[in-house]
Amino acid sequence: MPPYDRPSWVVPLWWVTDPDQHAISGCRLIERWCAEMTPPKPLKKALEPELAGWSGRLGATPWVQRQYGPRPAELARGSGFRRIPLDEPVDWYQVSLLYADYADPLARFSAQFAAAVAPLCPEGLPNDGWVRPLKNRVPPSVRAVMAGPVVGPVGGVIDSAEAADQFRADPAAQYEHYINLARRSYLSVLLDRLDKLRDADSPDELVMQVLTDTIARHAADYGDPEQPLRKPTDDERKRVHEMLVAKIEEQPEIQHNPYFTEAYERATRTLLRWVVEGRETIDAGIIRNALKWSRLDAQRKEGRMAAHAEVLTDLRAAAPDIDHGIDVRTQLARAHAALLAYVEDGVSVSTESWEKSLASRLLTDGNSLALVAFPTLADLVTTAWHEAVPAGGRAPVGAAERDATAAACYVHALLCTAVLLVSPTGGAATKRLARIRRDIERNLDAHRRDNAERQ
Template sequence: MSVNPVQHLWLTSGWWTDSGVTGISRDQLVEKWVAAATKPKPEKKVFLYEMRAWSGELGRREWIKNLFDARVATLAAVETKVPFDEPESWDEVSRLFGSYVDPLARASGEFRDVAHSRRPEGLPQRLASVVREMARKVPPIARGAMIVSQDGGVIDSQLSADQFIADPSARHEILTVVAMRGYIALLRDYVAALGGSGQELPEGITAEIIDAFESRIALLISEYGQPPPPPRELAAEEEAQVDRLLDETLKDNPDLLADHNANLVGEAWSRARKTLQGMVARGEDVTHAGILFTKLASVRQDYNRAEWRIVSREQSYEERVGLDIGKGGTDDRGSFGSHLSERRVELTQILAVARKALEDVPMEPCWERDFAIEALADGGARFESGDFASIRQFVLSAWRDDAPKNARSKTREQAAAAVEFILHSAVQSVAAREDLGDHAY
């Protein structure tokens, strides 16, 4: 598939406008781009997903910030449906799409068709959707291999990205092997979930269906090699060693706790633990837990959600690392392991109540607190669904060159962390209440 950029779009200023409305969000721009992009192109669902994913990856790269500017990188990186009326910046985001995001999305997206063309044969129609969804999981596998490679990731630098886009065939063979081994693993896991040959099969699944899958798996293995083995169960001492590495990393880096909400660090700890356990299960030598820093960065991005969800945990973060953080009071950061039953509550109500609670906190006025209160105005309408990752970018932009007169922070980065902490603390304290009805607003 061609990975040539669709120049006719990004060379036309304001191509996305509708009836003179110039405000748009990143995700809306992606949708319009995919609809207007030249054919041949990946399946719509896959193309949308890959465009969003590559936009996010590129928006976080320093060389993109230098090539375009920080605001363009932020607009490209933040997954949101909140429109911003910044036509000049969106023109530049469109140029980023045309130069890099679109060709990379086509390059990874094409592996959906590569995998689907090698699907098991002779399956009943009722399994068509199952097989289609398996093929749709292959492009992210290819994308991961493009981003992280022993030969260097394709977006490590502007030079590496330009070289790949100019000649994607140079890596196509190795990417095909990685993608198809991933597809084999998906087929293998599906058969294992059904029980496999010789086992009692679920209703509607026949021995012929199992044979069709296993025959295809054997054929693909003969062409592309064995996929990574499924992870094994870890021994208790192996799990304990992973936990020790994570705990040591936290204790050796106290700034992680000082600069971040405990819930964020706790979630990063949990994700890092899962990744490290997987590495151990695959036989890799795990000697440190530096991945915790990467997971913390990804957790920050994941606070862009349509609803605020409170999830029960099995073990408190404080118990895990032997720390006593913010027990009670208005500075309560919450607990990584609060035994709360999962529930959903109306986000607008939470944000409105959180704003009222924050206004009532007995603390000296400061720029950071005032900014957080303003962010929660009108039920947080300015920021879709408590998108604290994007709020951080707004703080950085609002700080300007000189510090505000009543700011407590010395730098814009400290101010962004402070505002984010204030917001998380306020929202967490409200969301943890058993009955929001007792706190009318």
């Protein structure tokens, strides 16, 4: 593995496709960068989240802020506005230089471990379409260790410009230190999925046995995976509640914040995770950060819903394209049947995702519920999500996404897919719906990158 070549195409305004439009968002810059990267390069689903993650990590380091400037570092971090186009070409060029110098080689290195663990994929499953994408959860774990404190031969790669330069000069020297860590991380992902399957209403015994055998076989060579976090006890829940109440009593104005309820739930989940992880110091003051994230999430959600306001009408408008001789209820019933048969990318057929199950229910019972629900689909999914989260859990059993915001986007995309599956090609509304689905999926990918940055 020779040192990665520094991109030669990085010049001022390299990202511009329209001479009259220089503005670009952080997300779009990352997409354009990954498209321009010279092969060989990791697959897009692993590469883009890693470039976003390293961008955020690097932007937060003091040496990057000194070397490239405070504003470029802020743009690299994202700081809650990564999807907003900004006409700041000088600063975006500095971000590009940061990418060329450090983020590009770091992302190439960590993203490659998605493919590196592919040979460990379980074999003998009745359907393995859901398990293959699990390898993409490995690079963020590798990145976290690389950017974390020095522990023996790993970590500390961006502690200073010198450390980053040393890594960049000889990435091959680092590979052996991280490959077994990546393999154990993959086994941990499988173990986490196995733990979720055990909690399912109708667990698939064959799938669980294949996962169990796969983990045991590879653990003998690469070491035991980390065990999933245990569920918090009642006493721990009480302790966290009392800590938050005490903090709120110190700062009663928090309760009047419009995002208080969501922030309280977010802070509770975080503190419980810290307690279960055994952290010595936990501070209920994180509710302040939780308020910030809740506000930013709400703003992103409002932006997505505004952008998709027409979608909610188009989803119904596309139905007449299906068959002009059949009423809408029958047409959507066909969409329901098509959705039931649809194989999700990344989810087992025997344990279809929580999101697909919800989308299917929305298309049943004469579809009247779906037609009423579409104008407030995000609210409906969010409510259903919180009701379905088990005690001590962070997501409903079988959820494909990590939070309610992403789940709402995914349910929306599934509903669009269902209608498109039974639509003839060529209809104007159908073409529009296909474009809308692509927009939804882009937003969902962006939200997943946001989650990757926070890891």
